[in-house]
Amino acid sequence: MKKNIISFAAVHPWWVLIIIGLVTLAALTQLPKLRIEITAEGMMVKDELELAKYEETIQTFGSENVTVVYLEDPDLFEPDNLTAISQAIREIEQLEQVERTVSLFSVRYLRTVDGFVFTDPYLKNIPDNRKSADQLVKAALLNPLVERNLLSNDGTVMAINIYFDMEDYSRGFDEQVAGAIDHAIAPLDDRLRKVFHLGDPSVRSGISQQLRADQQVILPLALVVLVLTLGFTLKRLNAALIPLLTAGLSVVWILGLMAAFNIPVNVMTSIVPALLIIVGSTEDIHLLSEYRAGVEKGKRGISAIFYMADNMGMAVALTFITTSLGFLSIAMNRIDLLQQFGMLTAAGLLLNFLITITLVPVSLRLVKNDSGTQARPGGWIFEILAKKLYAFIFRRRRWIGVIVALLMATCSFWSTKIQVNNNVMDYFEPASELPNQAELLHRNLSGMQAISIVVSGAEETFLQVPYLEELRSLQEYIEELDWFDKSFSFADFIGVVHSGLDGSRPGEIYLPDRNEVVREYMSLLDHSAAKAFISPDFSQARIIVRHNISASDQLNRVVAELESYAKQWMVPELKVMVSGGSYLNSQAVDYMADGQVRSLLLMLLVIFLLVSFLFMNLKAGLVAVIANLFPIVVLFGVMGYFGFALDTGTTMVGAIALGICVDHTMHFMVRYQRLARITGSETEALEQVVRQEAVPIIATAVALAMGFATLMFSNFPPVARFGMLSALVMMLALIGTFVLTPLLLRHIRLFTFWDLLSLRLRKDVVKRCKLFEGMRSWQVRKLAVLTQVREFVRDEAILLQGEKTDAMHVLLEGTAEVWRTRSDGSTYQNGAYETGDVFGVTSLVSGNEGLTDVVAVGGPVRVLLLRWKNLHGIGRVFPRITSQVYENLSLIIDRLLLNEGMRDGHYRDELTGLFRASFMLQTLTYITDRAARYEEPVTLVLFSIMHEKEIGEKHGRKALRWVLRQTAQSVDNVLRRVDMFGRWNSGKFLLI
Numbered sequence: 001m002k003k004n005i006i007s008f009a010a011v012h013p014w015w016v017l018i019i020i021g022l023v024t025l026a027a028l029t030q031l032p033k034l035r036i037e038i039t040a041e042g043m044m045v046k047d048e049l050e051l052a053k054y055e056e057t058i059q060t061f062g063s064e065n066v067t068v069v070y071l072e073d074p075d076l077f078e079p080d081n082l083t084a085i086s087q088a089i090r091e092i093e094q095l096e097q098v099e100r101t102v103s104l105f106s107v108r109y110l111r112t113v114d115g116f117v118f119t120d121p122y123l124k125n126i127p128d129n130r131k132s133a134d135q136l137v138k139a140a141l142l143n144p145l146v147e148r149n150l151l152s153n154d155g156t157v158m159a160i161n162i163y164f165d166m167e168d169y170s171r172g173f174d175e176q177v178a179g180a181i182d183h184a185i186a187p188l189d190d191r192l193r194k195v196f197h198l199g200d201p202s203v204r205s206g207i208s209q210q211l212r213a214d215q216q217v218i219l220p221l222a223l224v225v226l227v228l229t230l231g232f233t234l235k236r237l238n239a240a241l242i243p244l245l246t247a248g249l250s251v252v253w254i255l256g257l258m259a260a261f262n263i264p265v266n267v268m269t270s271i272v273p274a275l276l277i278i279v280g281s282t283e284d285i286h287l288l289s290e291y292r293a294g295v296e297k298g299k300r301g302i303s304a305i306f307y308m309a310d311n312m313g314m315a316v317a318l319t320f321i322t323t324s325l326g327f328l329s330i331a332m333n334r335i336d337l338l339q340q341f342g343m344l345t346a347a348g349l350l351l352n353f354l355i356t357i358t359l360v361p362v363s364l365r366l367v368k369n370d371s372g373t374q375a376r377p378g379g380w381i382f383e384i385l386a387k388k389l390y391a392f393i394f395r396r397r398r399w400i401g402v403i404v405a406l407l408m409a410t411c412s413f414w415s416t417k418i419q420v421n422n423n424v425m426d427y428f429e430p431a432s433e434l435p436n437q438a439e440l441l442h443r444n445l446s447g448m449q450a451i452s453i454v455v456s457g458a459e460e461t462f463l464q465v466p467y468l469e470e471l472r473s474l475q476e477y478i479e480e481l482d483w484f485d486k487s488f489s490f491a492d493f494i495g496v497v498h499s500g501l502d503g504s505r506p507g508e509i510y511l512p513d514r515n516e517v518v519r520e521y522m523s524l525l526d527h528s529a530a531k532a533f534i535s536p537d538f539s540q541a542r543i544i545v546r547h548n549i550s551a552s553d554q555l556n557r558v559v560a561e562l563e564s565y566a567k568q569w570m571v572p573e574l575k576v577m578v579s580g581g582s583y584l585n586s587q588a589v590d591y592m593a594d595g596q597v598r599s600l601l602l603m604l605l606v607i608f609l610l611v612s613f614l615f616m617n618l619k620a621g622l623v624a625v626i627a628n629l630f631p632i633v634v635l636f637g638v639m640g641y642f643g644f645a646l647d648t649g650t651t652m653v654g655a656i657a658l659g660i661c662v663d664h665t666m667h668f669m670v671r672y673q674r675l676a677r678i679t680g681s682e683t684e685a686l687e688q689v690v691r692q693e694a695v696p697i698i699a700t701a702v703a704l705a706m707g708f709a710t711l712m713f714s715n716f717p718p719v720a721r722f723g724m725l726s727a728l729v730m731m732l733a734l735i736g737t738f739v740l741t742p743l744l745l746r747h748i749r750l751f752t753f754w755d756l757l758s759l760r761l762r763k764d765v766v767k768r769c770k771l772f773e774g775m776r777s778w779q780v781r782k783l784a785v786l787t788q789v790r791e792f793v794r795d796e797a798i799l800l801q802g803e804k805t806d807a808m809h810v811l812l813e814g815t816a817e818v819w820r821t822r823s824d825g826s827t828y829q830n831g832a833y834e835t836g837d838v839f840g841v842t843s844l845v846s847g848n849e850g851l852t853d854v855v856a857v858g859g860p861v862r863v864l865l866l867r868w869k870n871l872h873g874i875g876r877v878f879p880r881i882t883s884q885v886y887e888n889l890s891l892i893i894d895r896l897l898l899n900e901g902m903r904d905g906h907y908r909d910e911l912t913g914l915f916r917a918s919f920m921l922q923t924l925t926y927i928t929d930r931a932a933r934y935e936e937p938v939t940l941v942l943f944s945i946m947h948e949k950e951i952g953e954k955h956g957r958k959a960l961r962w963v964l965r966q967t968a969q970s971v972d973n974v975l976r977r978v979d980m981f982g983r984w985n986s987g988k989f990l991l992i
Contacts (some may be wrong), residue, residue, distance in 0.1 A: 006309040010302050017362060019357065024249060027256025030153070034259040041428065050584060057452050057579045060535050061542045063164070064376030064450040067177075067199025069160035069185060070441055073192040076156055077133035081191055082126045089160060089849060091184040094281040097177050102161040104140060104150055110500025111139075118502055122146075127941040144492040144509060148446050148485065149546070162199070163351035178205040198437050198448050206434050207427055211717035213268045219251075221710045222277040226241030229703040242363045243284035247277040249351035254344065257351075268341035271719055272348055279323065279660060282351035282700040283316050285358050286667060289696040315670040318614070320353040325606050326659015329599035330652055340653065384512055390690040394746075395726050407436045408630060411637020418636060421551050421645035424585070427716050431830065438548065446485035451559070455566075457573055462490055462537045463522065463566035464515045470570055471541055472511070477565050477911040478545060483558045486975030489543040490533035497521050542687050543919055552586035559583060596646065599655035600632065611669070615750045616782075620669065623744040627661045630740055631732035635725060644725065649718025651727045660704065661733035664697050673750035681869055682749060686742050697737060705730040749874065765812055768836030771866075771888050780880050784812075786874050788865045792856035798863055799854040801839060807865040808844035808889075810855075811837050819853040827853075838892060844868065 009016045010428030069092075071085060086105055093101055100106075104122040111118050122140050127133040137155040141147045148161050158571035164177065178201045186197045226244060251273040258269070287308055327349065330342030393400055425435045441448055453474070461467050471491040476488045495509040498517065512518055527536060534541055549555045559578050566576035604625050633655050644650060676685035710728060711723025752771055759779055766772050772780050789812065792798055798809065801821055811833050818831040818839075830852055833839055842848060844866065877883035 005357050006361045007306065009358040010305045011366050013362040013365050016358045018392050024252055024476060027253045030256040030259040031252075032253055032259075033262075035264045035577060037264075040247060040543045047583045049668040050579075050587065053577060054579045054581070054584055057454055057542070060540060061454075061532055064236060064452050064532075064542075064544050065200055066448075066450070067162040067164070067181070067197055067201060068441060068445070068448060069162065069181065069197045070437070070439075070445075071160070071188065071192055072156060072194035072444070073157045074156055076158055076192070077127065077137065078129075079128055080127050082123060084188055084191055085158070086123070086126070088184045088188055092160070092181060095177070095180050095184075097164050097166040097173065097180075097528060099163045101163070102150070102160065104146070107143070107146060107150065109139065110144075110497060110889055112503035115226055123418050135370060142507060142509060142577045144497055144755065145488055145496060149488065150445075152444045159445055162197075164201070166217070166419075174204040175208065177201040180403075182863065183460065194440070196437050198434070198441055203424060203434060203562070210427070211265060214270060214349045214714050214716070214719075215273070217713055218271070218274045218710055219277070221537075221713060222274045222707055223587040225706045225710055226277055226281050226703065229706060230698065242288065243281035245986065246284055246352065246355045246359050246573060247281045248446070248666065249355050250276045250348055251357070253351045254348035255666060258344065263340065266337060266340070268337045269344055270345050270713070270838055271722075272341065274711060275345055276352055278704060279709075280349065280356070282663070282703060283319060283353075283356055284360060285700050285703065286312055286316060286696045287356070289699075293692075299583060302365060305364055308364075309361070311671075311674070315667045316357070318610070318670070320349065320665045321610070322607060322662045322666065326488075326603055326657075329602050329655045329659075331603065332598055341652070350749065385694070387687070387691055387694075389738055390687055390742060393743060397743055400743070404630065404642060404740065408633045411634045411640075412858050414640035415633065415636035417640035419551075419643075419645045420553050420649050425550055425717060426623065426647060429715070429717060442548035443484060446546035446610065449547055449549070451545050451547070451555075451578060451583045453543040453562070454540055454577045454579060455543070455570075456540045456575045456577065461574075462534060462538045462541045463518050464620075465511055465513065466573065467517060467541075467571075468511055468518070470574060471543065472572065474566060474576075475543060478543075478562065478568075481558060481561065483549060484545050484552075486546045487543050488533070488546075490530060490541045493530050493533055494518055497525070497868060547582075547831050555583065555586040558616070561585075562875065567976075596651050596654055600658060603655055603658045604629065607658075611666075614675065615669070617748065620750055623741060623748065624662060624665050626744060627665050627736040627740040628658055628733070630736045631661055631729045632658055634732050635729050638728065639725065644721060647718045647721075649716070649720075649722035653722055653729065657729035657733075661729065661736065664733055664737040665741055667697060668693055668737055669750060672745060676749055677751070677788065682746055685748060690738060691844060694738075695939060698734065701730050707722050750787055753783065762813065762835065765810075765836045769838065770892050771810055771838050771885065773888050773891075774884050779878075779884075783874065783881055786878075787867075787870045790863050790865060792861040792863065794856060794858065794860075796861075797853060798856055799850045799852070799860070801851060801853045802849050804849050805840065805843045807840060808838065809840040810864040810866065811835055811839075812862040812864055814856060815858050816854050817857050819855060820851070821853070841889075841892060841896060850885075853855045 023183045050302075069088075073081065075081060088100055089103060089105055092098060108119050122136060127136055134155075137151065140151050141153065141155075147153070150161065151157070162181070178197075181197045181201075183198065185195050223244065226247065254276060257263075258265070265267070290312040291304055293311075294304040297307070299307050324346045327342050329347040331332040331339045332342075345402045395689050425438055428434050437923060438448055455471060455474070457467060462471070468491040471489045473493075475487045475489055475491070478484050491511065492509075495511050498512045499505065500508045500522065502512070502522075512521075520539075522530075527534075530992055532542070532544065547560065563576060563578065566574075570576065574787070591918070607628065608621040608625050610621075611624040614620075635653065635657065638644070639646075639650065668689060672685055672689045675692075676682055679685050679688070705727040708723045711726070711936035712720045714720045714723065718927075761784065762775065763777070766777050766780050767776070792814075799805065801819075813835060815835070816827055816833045818833065819827050821827050822828045833854070839854060840850075843850060871882060871885065873883075928956050
């Protein structure tokens with residue numbers, strides 16, 4: 001598919017440009033609809049049961065979330081200051097988004113004086129002197145609903161709690177509300193020492209501002225890094241502009257897609273454009289490098305583009321699949337923000353893939369600047385370093401294996417020390433304003449975060465004093481935990497009402513003695529006054545707990561202790577359930593860690609299956625897994641050692657890095673498979689792969705590392721840590737690619753599933769060919785893809801008389817004629833070959849000059865070329881197939897000896913070679929058959945124990961029987977030595 005699309009784009013460039021232009025125009029028209037939206041729900045666990053409990057709690061009691069206006073001053077209760085505060089409250093209450101406010105100006109001061117009950121708010125009348133103000137403060141601090149909620153213990157800090165109507169929540173709500181509150185409290189800045197408001201709108205508004213600032217910094221910086229990296233790698237500005245163009249179009253398309261489907265920009269999706277620029281441009285480097293290689297080989301124009309598609313098409317397609325799967329695995333997480341991020345990034349990579357495989361060939365076709373790409377880039381340094389590294393690792397492979405194993409074991413230990421955390425304040429730098437305000441609020445009043453503890457019983461349960469006592473007992477335990485700042489409940493509400501109306505115990509808040517008193521109070525009061533604490537049927541009571549716990553795993557542990565206490569000590573008829581936005585966010589911790597593990601396991605499984613299926617070899621899948629597991633294990637070890645927590649940013653690093661790092665392995669293995677097939681030698685192929693892939697892979701890794709490093713300039717600490725750790729992994733991936741992968745591949749020969757499917761092999765060839773006797777079609781296909789298949793046109797010479805060659809030929813398709821040239825220059829036809837015939841055997845075993853010309857006739861002729869190095873390489877990978885080939889080849893040579901060779905005494909030298917080949921083939925047949933039965937690898941180092949003189953003195957069948965008898969005796973001697981030394985030779989047969 002990849003090659004076809006590239007070919008179409010190169011042949012029809014204007015059609016491609018028109019289609020890309022129309023799609024880009026459509027995306028641009030959608031961009032004005034793009035919105036920024038930060039919601040607390042985005043970080044909640046997508047757990048239907050927990051979300052249902054949370055929604056039920058909100059419907060019954062209302063939200064526990066509140067925006068606090070913080071007012072601090074030593075002279076806070078001066079009349080002028082209180083008057084200004086009252087004016088600010090009136091302006092806030094006039095905002096259409098505000099449902100109600102709670103402050104000392106609205107909370108009723110219940111008290112009995114001389115038999116009269118007063119219910120006016122504490123600050124209905126502003127005190128005109130300091131003494132009156134101090135008495136009011138003292139009285140207010142006796143109220144548990146006021147103390148450390150609306151007023152600090154020293155009376156210098158006051159709070160205005162604002163509750164919003166969220167039914168009409170829409171785009172721009174947070175900015176409008178935050179701006180309106182800022183305007184309302186602005187006059188207080190000149191009067192009071194410290195004035196600010198803190199709550200969801202201000203936090204979300206602050207995050208939105210940081211998002212916009214990020215886009216203004218990160219995107220341009222990523223583009224600059226991309227241009228510099230490509231300019232250094234490709235040494236041409238026009239070549240650097242192509243990846244810049246594909247990445248830019250990918251960003252426009254994905255943002256247009258987000259706008260069209262009403263997907264907002266949030267904390268995580270805001271980095272998708274930068275990731276597309278960073279990740280999406282890397283494949284352009286591989287394509288352009290391969291195009292340059294084609295130009296250096298003399299190809300021009302569209303032929304160089306086709307060369308690029310042939311050599312790089314499958315690798316780029318595979319890297320797109322693995323990288324996309326890395327991001328899609330993040331979508332398995334049960335957190336909405338991470339799900340959106342994974343899906344959108346995978347979709348963006350798909351768009352980038354389509355743009356790259358169409359726009360790159362179009363650009364190369366239209367630019368027509370082949371000379372520009374011929375200039376050898378500065379990557380020659382990479383090639384030299386990679387070549388020296390290759391030589392070093394093979395000399396020290398045992399020590400390198402030990403060092404890598406110890407490093408992975410150490411990092412595995414430290415990875416167990418990783419903590420998991422999820423806190424909205426981590427979205428801001430520690431020195432920024434909002435975290436400092438949150439700390440100030442926690443220190444003087446109570447934390448801005450809250451959880452709801454819902455205690456359930458039967459109808460009218462909490463109109464009974466004993467159950468109110470149970471609520472108070474649970475609150476006392478909460479205070480003992482010393483983790484929470486303040487708790488409020490229906491017991492506090494009834495205590496305040498009773499103490500104010502009863503008046504028998506001044507200066508103390510206490511509950512009534514009889515249930516009837518509670519019923520009487522609630523019959524006189526409107527239920528809305530206590531709605532935040534009690535359900536309409538009095539079967540459920542809520543304890544609101546304010547806190548400033550930043551570590552979500554810590555909050556989970558404290559809540560678990562609280563639930564354990566309630567289960568053990570509270571009466572059995574009461575059931576306790578914990579809910580609330582901050583608690584659901586904290587529960588995301590476990591799911592983040594679980595999602596990380598599941599994402600990594602899924603990616604490793606997919607990589608193993610994909611590579612194993614592609615190369616038809618389970619060992620290839622294991623190589624890919626091991627090489628790419630190394631940087632991930634080291635990453636987690638670094639996180640554990642340096643105390644990096646697993647949060648919304650770092651939880652993505654593992655799966656994303658694995659999806660990206662495997663790209664290097666794919667490029668390495670695909671090129672190795674192609675070169676090993678050409679050279680027939682694993683060692684030679686690996687050396688060439690290291691040299692040829694040094695520039696594109698190292699340049700890509702550097703580009704990725706520098707690109708991810710740009711995220712360190714993000715205003716969000718989780719994103720900055722994500723960028724730093726991702727940059728580290730990109731560099732560690734080079735060790736997996738250039739150290740582990742060559743070491744693991746040195747005894748593995750690869751071929752692809754597509755090679756097998758694309759190989760045209762007629763059934764009559766398998767049945768008729770003597771070389772393929774006893775072999776199945778699938779085995780013949782494997783043999784063919786591991787050797788070389790060439791095509792010849794009509795009248796093209798396959799073999800030439802007098803030309804030396806070391807290959808035997810099998811005619812897979814078509815026919816060929818055999819011609820011989822006399823000494824006087826005349827020629828005559830000496831025979832013909834049909835499909836399935838084997839010829840050139842003497843060239844294989846002796847390497848002598850050809851005695852005839854073999855010429856293709858008829859349509860296209862396809863010929864399989866088989867050399868000794870092919871057979872030895874195949875013997876290490878597929879000993880069963882090789883054993884059958886050796887046996888069949890020995891029989892073919894035997895027939896040549898008996899039917900042709902002995903009739904002509906002029907070919908004594910060739911007969912000598914045939915005898916020696918027969919001996920060697922019989923030995924190989926015996927050894928490889930035994931190796932196949934025991935599935936042991938075979939290393940063959942052979943030499944003949946016979947001399948040409950001895951062979952030349954023997955004739956006919958007697959000579960053949962003598963050779964076979966000597967062979968059998970020699971093989972038995974060798975095998976006895978193998979059995980004796982096989983224990984310490986790791987199961988490898990070394991025949992000397």
